[in-house]
Amino acid sequence: MRNSKLVLLLQKMPVKELQQLRELVHCGYFNQHESLKRLCNYLLGLAPKFDEAALERPFVYAQAEPGEPYNEDRLNNLNSDLLQLVYKFLTIEGLDKRSDWQGQLLMQELLDRDVPKHLRHQARRQMQILQRRKDRSVDYYETSYQLHAQLDRFELSQQNRRFSEHL
Numbered sequence: 001m002r003n004s005k006l007v008l009l010l011q012k013m014p015v016k017e018l019q020q021l022r023e024l025v026h027c028g029y030f031n032q033h034e035s036l037k038r039l040c041n042y043l044l045g046l047a048p049k050f051d052e053a054a055l056e057r058p059f060v061y062a063q064a065e066p067g068e069p070y071n072e073d074r075l076n077n078l079n080s081d082l083l084q085l086v087y088k089f090l091t092i093e094g095l096d097k098r099s100d101w102q103g104q105l106l107m108q109e110l111l112d113r114d115v116p117k118h119l120r121h122q123a124r125r126q127m128q129i130l131q132r133r134k135d136r137s138v139d140y141y142e143t144s145y146q147l148h149a150q151l152d153r154f155e156l157s158q159q160n161r162r163f164s165e166h167l
Contacts, residue, residue, distance in 0.1 A: 001055040006083045010043060011050060018044050021089050031085060039064035039078050040085075100143045103129065107150045111157075119154055123147070 001007055010018065025031050025040040042063040046054050054060075061068075061075045068074075095101055103126045110119040126147050133140055 001057055001060055001079070002050070002052050004079060006079050006086065007043070007050055007055065009083070009086055010047060015048070017089075017093070018047050020093075021086060024089050024092075025082070025085055030088065033081070035064045035078060036082055036085070038066075039082055043082075099129070100139065104143070104146050104150070107147065111150060111154055114157070116154070116158070123151055123154075 013021070022040060022044055026037055031037065039060070042060065043050075057072070057075060058070045061070050061078075064078055065071075065074065095105075103122070107119065107122055107126065110122055130140070130144055130147065
């Protein structure tokens with residue numbers, strides 16, 4: 001497992017992120033499989049060096065599935081599932097750094113759920129955040145475009161259509 005995508009990615013992560021990853025893997029909302037929790041604990045216990053002898057596939061499998069005979073396919077599935085959780089963690093970390101994307105995603109979810117009161121409030125909030133930005137970069141204009149496109153979609157979905165700057 002030394003050169004697996006999972007181990008190579010874990011080697012690049014700082015200790016703080018590895019601790020946060022452990023919390024995500026142990027969170028019942030994201031993962032309910034005890035074997036994945038054991039695999040995660042074992043691999044993170046090897047960080048940051050990831051000793052080659054400790055990464056022998058049968059030994060790693062014994063840590064994830066104690067008392068079970070070695071099963072290559074099962075280990076591959078566990079490895080893949082844990083890698084997907086690492087990807088989810090990295091996505092969440094990246095999203096935390098981009099408040100404009102968070103706002104866009106929230107607006108989209110509110111639109112999909114058809115909750116106008118929440119949507120109007122969130123739209124005002126997103127407009128205020130956008131107006132406070134000092135830069136007028138490509139990100140600014142992209143965020144502005146996305147926000148107005150979502151507001152257009154909302155206005156068009158209303159039964160009582162009225163004048164709006166978003167139409």
